[in-house]
Amino acid sequence: MTLVGALIALAVLLAATVALGVFLNWSQSRPRRDIAHEVVEPHRLGADALGETATLLQFSTEMCARCPGVHRTLSTIADDHTGVRHLDVDLTHRPDIAKHFHVLQTPTTLVLDRHGVVQTRLGGVPSREVLELELKRLTAENVNV
Helix, strand or coil: CCHHHHHHHHHHHHHHHHHHHHHHHHHHHCCECCCCCCECCHHHHCCCCCCCCEEEEEEECCCCCCHHHHHHHHHHHHHHCCCEEEEEEECCCCHHHHHHCCCCCCCEEEEEECCCEEEEEEECCCCHHHHHHHHHHHHHHHHHC
């Protein structure tokens, strides 16, 4: 193999790695709505109730470096919207919950409607704009009901 051939192979490998990284980052931060809609019981999560309009359910672990920042963002969003509640569930000692909700990374955020039905799932650090749009969608659906 010549030096030129090796450089071309290296460039192709690098381009494929970057493309895969960009795709994985894009797909993880994208909201998913094609999920099995189940009703989340707040007592199972250690909470007394869900939000009157919506609930931002965050799954974290003790070792998650990005979770505290997501916690602040979700708390701020919940405080800015009447009837929206933020719940943060630490999965470090609750593998049963992680398994039930198929949480493979933290943070993972679920947006629940007022009945506790999972409407949206976001892996990784969620965008504030995406969360705001999801809450607007749920608020509009509540008005139309």
